[in-house]
Amino acid sequence: MSDSEARTAREEWGSRFGFLMAMLGAMVGAGNIWRMPFTTGENGGGAFLVAYILLLYLIAVPGLMAETMIGRYTNHGVIGAFRTVLGSKRAQGLGLVVLIVNVALMSYYAPIIGWALYYAGHSVLMTFTQPGFQPQAFWEGFINNPTLVVGMHTVTMAGLAGVLVFGIRRGIERVVKWMIPLLVVALVAVSIRGITLPGGMEGVAFVFTPDWGYLTRGSTWVAALSQALFSTGLGWGIALTYGSYLSRYDDVPLGGGLFTAIGNTSIGLLAVFATFPVVFAFGLEPSAGSNLLFISMAQVFPELPGGSLWAIVFFVSFFFATFTSGLGITEVAVTTVSEETRLSRTGAVLASCGAIWVFGLPSAYSSAFLGQMDFMFGSFGLPLATLSIIALVAWKFGPERARVLDLNRNAGIYVGAWWNSVVKYVIPVVMVFILGYGVYSSIGTANQRLMLLGVAFMAGLVVVSTLVMSVVGDEPPSGSAAVPGGDD
Amino acid sequence: MALSTLTWVSMLVSLLLLPGVAAAVLVRSLRTEERKLALLREQDDIDSYSPRAFSDLRGWIRANPDDPYAPIARRRYNECVRSLRAIDEPHYDWSDEQIARLELVDE
Numbered sequence: 001m002s003d004s005e006a007r008t009a010r011e012e013w014g015s016r017f018g019f020l021m022a023m024l025g026a027m028v029g030a031g032n033i034w035r036m037p038f039t040t041g042e043n044g045g046g047a048f049l050v051a052y053i054l055l056l057y058l059i060a061v062p063g064l065m066a067e068t069m070i071g072r073y074t075n076h077g078v079i080g081a082f083r084t085v086l087g088s089k090r091a092q093g094l095g096l097v098v099l100i101v102n103v104a105l106m107s108y109y110a111p112i113i114g115w116a117l118y119y120a121g122h123s124v125l126m127t128f129t130q131p132g133f134q135p136q137a138f139w140e141g142f143i144n145n146p147t148l149v150v151g152m153h154t155v156t157m158a159g160l161a162g163v164l165v166f167g168i169r170r171g172i173e174r175v176v177k178w179m180i181p182l183l184v185v186a187l188v189a190v191s192i193r194g195i196t197l198p199g200g201m202e203g204v205a206f207v208f209t210p211d212w213g214y215l216t217r218g219s220t221w222v223a224a225l226s227q228a229l230f231s232t233g234l235g236w237g238i239a240l241t242y243g244s245y246l247s248r249y250d251d252v253p254l255g256g257g258l259f260t261a262i263g264n265t266s267i268g269l270l271a272v273f274a275t276f277p278v279v280f281a282f283g284l285e286p287s288a289g290s291n292l293l294f295i296s297m298a299q300v301f302p303e304l305p306g307g308s309l310w311a312i313v314f315f316v317s318f319f320f321a322t323f324t325s326g327l328g329i330t331e332v333a334v335t336t337v338s339e340e341t342r343l344s345r346t347g348a349v350l351a352s353c354g355a356i357w358v359f360g361l362p363s364a365y366s367s368a369f370l371g372q373m374d375f376m377f378g379s380f381g382l383p384l385a386t387l388s389i390i391a392l393v394a395w396k397f398g399p400e401r402a403r404v405l406d407l408n409r410n411a412g413i414y415v416g417a418w419w420n421s422v423v424k425y426v427i428p429v430v431m432v433f434i435l436g437y438g439v440y441s442s443i444g445t446a447n448q449r450l451m452l453l454g455v456a457f458m459a460g461l462v463v464v465s466t467l468v469m470s471v472v473g474d475e476p477p478s479g480s481a482a483v484p485g486g487d488d
Numbered sequence: 489m490a491l492s493t494l495t496w497v498s499m500l501v502s503l504l505l506l507p508g509v510a511a512a513v514l515v516r517s518l519r520t521e522e523r524k525l526a527l528l529r530e531q532d533d534i535d536s537y538s539p540r541a542f543s544d545l546r547g548w549i550r551a552n553p554d555d556p557y558a559p560i561a562r563r564r565y566n567e568c569v570r571s572l573r574a575i576d577e578p579h580y581d582w583s584d585e586q587i588a589r590l591e592l593v594d595e
Contacts, residue, residue, distance in 0.1 A: 046498030
């Protein structure tokens with residue numbers, strides 16, 4: 001089947017800007033806003049940024065190029081991509097692993113979007129600047145009210161379904177084209193407000209003053225690796241799925257790789273400027289994580305001149321960051337379900353969003369359950385999914401084939417042969433290291449049992465997915481089974 | 489609070505390497521797309537590989553004639569050659585001499 005034949009039946013992005021904003025929106029999420037500032041400050045400030053930027057360019061950029069490229073080349077979602085390249089029914093099980101990890105991640109991310117929506121709504125109602133407002137009590141009143149949290153989870157999934165049902169161009173693209181620019185403008189505005197506060201520059205000093213001693217600590221590099229790999233969305237299947245909607249004339253390495261990774265981190269850096277000056281100006285605890293947003297920041301706005309407006313700007317932009325990630329994560333399931341079943345796009349959206357809603361109910365109901373899901377799937381599921389996708393490109397398709405045939409086709413930048421060894425050796429080694437480090441650092445801690453459960457669950461997931469796909473998987477395209485692995 | 493010189497340098501380098509690079513890449517990517525669309529409107533076709541990427545493709549086809557992906561590679565190679573011969577203005581920096589030297593390969 002020729003390229004053009006394969007592409008006429010599939011929707012494509014309407015514009016380059018739409019694709020870039022969708023990629024950026026999918027990768028920028030809650031972690032960029034509440035994790036990056038704290039991780040930077042806690043790991044040597046400027047020294048951490050040196051390690052992080054180095055690893056970002058060395059690993060995340062080439063990895064995202066590989067993932068986007070395999071999506072464009074195969075023109076399929078995760079299971080279809082594995083079927084096209086691996087050429088066996090059983091091997092499609094790895095695609096199913098990526099899909100299940102993705103659905104699991106979204107099941108506990110959707111309630112977080114619901115939290116962001118609740119706070120965005122209350123910022124518009126100017127609740128945070130009402131006399132006598134108590135941020136701690138407000139948060140606890142919300143999170144301990146099952147009707148409210150499950151309700152917000154439901155509204156979130158309905159909202160995502162309402163956008164996704166319109167497809168790539170009229171749904172996702174139409175929304176992200178204004179949400180992401182507004183997010184950037186809002187973060188810049190909050191940053192300017194923050195650094196002009198008395199004491200705000202202390203937050204900047206905390207984050208950016210380099211303590212070079214941290215570069216000799218293993219923990220700094222592990223933190224930088226985790227942040228560079230996971231905050232950029234590498235291996236979630238999103239870049240593969242969004243890449244599958246690129247046209248043959250579109251570039252992959254400049255937009256799918258460089259812009260996505262660097263743009264995503266740039267928003268993380270903006271979040272540093274938006275939160276840390278405020279944190280220091282008001283003497284808040286910088287390591288508060290999600291509490292930093294929902295309790296500490298909410299406490300600040302009544303004391304700021306024009307606090308109601310700043311609360312709206314901050315919480316609505318935070319909601320945009322999480323919602324656009326939700327679109328990307330859910331689209332992985334929607335694309336795959338619509339390809340692998342006889343369901344229409346609308347049917348696939350309803351099935352995917354319905355399943356995520358059901359699986360998300362325990363996480364919506366219990367923050368402790370949400371934390372356990374995050375530990376299991378964030379620590380073990382994501383590295384497994386990333387390894388699967390990178391192995392598909394590097395060890396089966398072959399990096400040299402990928403680079404020469406497709407990556408450099410219609411590319412905005414030329415990618416040299418250095419890329420091959422990064423994708424084939426460096427990224428898999430790093431992923432295995434992170435998996436191993438996750439196991440090692442959990443031994444003897446309260447998480448040990450959960451870690452063992454996570455490892456056993458992921459191993460079982462691979463076995464069961466392989467068996468399931470060997471029974472229900474579609475026959476691979478003729479000839480693909482004969483393709484040797486790597487560049488052999 | 490006055491920041492130290494080292495903090496200023498660290499902050500400015502981070503801003504340059506992250507938002508600076510991202511903004512430059514965004515502008516370049518959008519301009520490239522604009523030019524591709526203009527060329528497609530005018531010529532109905534554009535060249536798909538830069539001279540350097542095309543040279544890699546040619547080298548790979550020669551080194552791997554029996555590879556299962558070789559037919560796709562040869563098709564894409566010939567497609568690029570035909571486009572370069574048909575169009576007036578290439579997207580990549582191909583010279584007339586380079587285009588004149590190109591030959592089709594057997595599919």
